[in-house]
Amino acid sequence: MESIPMSPDTSSAPGPDTAARVDSGSVVSGATPLTIITGFLGAGKTTLLNRLLGGDHGLRAAVLVNDFGSINIDADLVVGVADDMISLANGCVCCEIRDDLLGAVERLVNCATPPEHIILEASGVADPASIWATFAGSQRPDWVRLDGVTCVVDTEQIFEHLDEAPDLLMLKARQIGFADLVVLNKVDLAGPATAAWVRQWINTMMDRVRTVEAVRADVPLEILLGIRCEGREPSFEQPHSLEQPQPQLSHREQFQTWTFRTDRLFDPRSLQEMIRRDLPGEVYRCKGFVRVAGDTPQPMLLQSVGRRSELVPSATKATATHSEIVAIGTSALDTQRLHRLFEHCLVAT
Numbered sequence: 001m002e003s004i005p006m007s008p009d010t011s012s013a014p015g016p017d018t019a020a021r022v023d024s025g026s027v028v029s030g031a032t033p034l035t036i037i038t039g040f041l042g043a044g045k046t047t048l049l050n051r052l053l054g055g056d057h058g059l060r061a062a063v064l065v066n067d068f069g070s071i072n073i074d075a076d077l078v079v080g081v082a083d084d085m086i087s088l089a090n091g092c093v094c095c096e097i098r099d100d101l102l103g104a105v106e107r108l109v110n111c112a113t114p115p116e117h118i119i120l121e122a123s124g125v126a127d128p129a130s131i132w133a134t135f136a137g138s139q140r141p142d143w144v145r146l147d148g149v150t151c152v153v154d155t156e157q158i159f160e161h162l163d164e165a166p167d168l169l170m171l172k173a174r175q176i177g178f179a180d181l182v183v184l185n186k187v188d189l190a191g192p193a194t195a196a197w198v199r200q201w202i203n204t205m206m207d208r209v210r211t212v213e214a215v216r217a218d219v220p221l222e223i224l225l226g227i228r229c230e231g232r233e234p235s236f237e238q239p240h241s242l243e244q245p246q247p248q249l250s251h252r253e254q255f256q257t258w259t260f261r262t263d264r265l266f267d268p269r270s271l272q273e274m275i276r277r278d279l280p281g282e283v284y285r286c287k288g289f290v291r292v293a294g295d296t297p298q299p300m301l302l303q304s305v306g307r308r309s310e311l312v313p314s315a316t317k318a319t320a321t322h323s324e325i326v327a328i329g330t331s332a333l334d335t336q337r338l339h340r341l342f343e344h345c346l347v348a349t
């Protein structure tokens with residue numbers, strides 16, 4: 001595994017002549033534009049997707065949502081496209097369920113009223129180059145053309161978890177390196193100085209990556225859609241160090257998901273306190289719908305990224321008979337400990 005500099009030391013910056021061009025194939029007229037949203041777990045991809053879908057662009061967009069876990073929580077978080085959304089769960093679209101991805105796109109482009117644009121929210125562990133290779137290597141590459149790849153970065157937590165999993169930085173760098181646009185998200189949490197540092201780190205590592213800072217993925221739609229509609233050659237520029245395909249490790253071997261289900265009610269305070277204080281560093285992300293004790297009959301949406309968590313009334317789920325939380329982390333998750341930690345946050349019956 002090649003190392004990636006963690007400081008913006010410009011002496012290691014690749015020059016323009018080291019940038020490799022990876023051709024995505026020629027533009028085929030009539031092909032449906034595809035926008036890929038990539039970025040690590042919890043960076044803000046669904047937040048960006050919802051902004052895109054709620055935007056005033058007039059496009060009839062279909063959405064493909066891929067969650068790594070066995071339950072596609074994201075599909076419940078996407079607003080307003082019930083009939084035009086396909087949920088791809090239980091595997092990562094870049095390696096494990098590539099055929100499902102192709103099948104889903106085939107159904108979309110061949111349906112009675114095909115979408116004008118397809119947006120794919122990749123799983124947080126996906127390598128976008130491998131996703132695009134699926135289309136480029138398929139029998140029917142003319143179904144879709146790549147409109148753009150946007151990578152959402154959690155600016156505050158980009159360097160988290162590197163002690164437990166140093167390879168994560170390579171994955172994040174590959175996601176950034178393949179993107180046409182990098183959204184440096186969560187600047188409200190990171191602060192301007194960290195944002196400037198991360199931007200400089202990216203510029204040091206990669207040439208000509210466009211970055212934009214954002215809070216809650218609030219970026220102008222014009223810079224997200226139609227990136228390749230201007231007759232520009234579709235090509236990707238990546239630093240030499242990222243040019244090689246990922247080692248053929250399935251994400252199942254690198255990352256693990258674990259699900260907690262219960263009919264009992266959570267104590268909301270204990271749950272958030274446990275995540276802040278006790279959740280092991282091997283857990284990158286938790287999300288799910290939970291039923292809590294108290295006056296809130298509606299299910300609550302739990303989201304945690306590292307030690308930060310949000311617990312808010314669900315905007316999309318009116319009822320739930322039980323709580324369901326998915327955790328994603330390293331392949332060394334201590335699931336018994338996790339079970340004990342979450343169980344400890346339930347109210348006594």
Ligand SMILES: Nc1nc2c(ncn2[C@@H]2O[C@H](COP(=O)(O)OP(=O)(O)OP(=O)(O)O)[C@@H](O)[C@H]2O)c(=O)[nH]1
Nearest residue numbers: 040041042043044045046047124186215216303310
């Ligand atoms: N404070 C703050 N929170 C944010 C921002 N953007 C997103 N969030 C929160 O971060 C959490 C994760 O956001 P998502 O949009 O679900 O992230 P994601 O990349 O889709 O997550 P995965 O699909 O699990 O990889 C949620 O609780 C969001 O409300 C931001 O700019 N600032």
